[in-house]
Amino acid sequence: MINIVRRINDFKISLQKRKEAKYSKEKSNRAQNGFTIMELMVTLAILSLLTVSMFSINLSGKGKITERAFNEECEKTLYTLLQYQNEAIMDGNYRQVRFLDNGMQISWTKDKVHHIVFIPANTFSYTGSYTKEIALNLYGHGTVSQGGTVNLVSPIGVTRKIIVQLGNGRIYLDEP
Incomplete structure (x- = not known):
């Protein structure tokens, strides 16, 4: 069992x-x-x-995305100008900045070599004190050739200004 x-x-x-x-x-x-x-x-x-x-x-x-992209490119343009101003101070060679219809052209000569950099503007156009004929020079001691403003105008009508101060060479962007 x-x-x-x-x-x-x-x-x-x-x-x-x-x-x-x-x-x-x-x-x-x-x-x-x-x-x-x-x-x-x-x-x-x-x-x-x-x-x-x-x-x-x-x-x-x-519209908000376009405005945000516009503000970001304005800040990028400002920081680019400040970068080239700092490079001019560091190496002692001035930088010449021209604001063209479709972008910004920076040129300088270092060690007998001429450099040209073009930075396109995707979301705005330039107007103001500096034109194709009148360039902004960023000198090696931190000053600029002339004071003025660069108007950054977006396709939707918003305008921001980059202000360049004569004397101390301060470059800044106005508040939106």
Whole structure:
């Protein structure tokens, strides 16, 4: 009798092990097969909703994005001028800056080599004291050739000014 009970228990245990092995095999096959159609449909629906919402946000905030890009480029222009002013102070060679229709041109001579760098203006145009004919010179002792303003005019009509002070050579951007 005890023997029969043991055999029944052994049989139950082997059945349990077979069920566990079958379940783990099904689970591993599912992992190998990939995603179900339903999972893919839900994922595509979520992605399409996110795409549509991001696209509509960009359309509604277009003016703000343009204004932000304009302000960032104004600051980039200011920092570029300050960088070349600092380089002129460091190496003692003056830098000549010309404000053209589509960008800013900086030129200088160092060790008998003439350098020209062009920095395009993507979100504004230049007007003001300095033109193609009248250049801003950044001298090696930190001063400038003449004081004045550079107006940075955006396509949406916003204007920012870079102010250049004669005497101390201070260059700064007005507040928006």
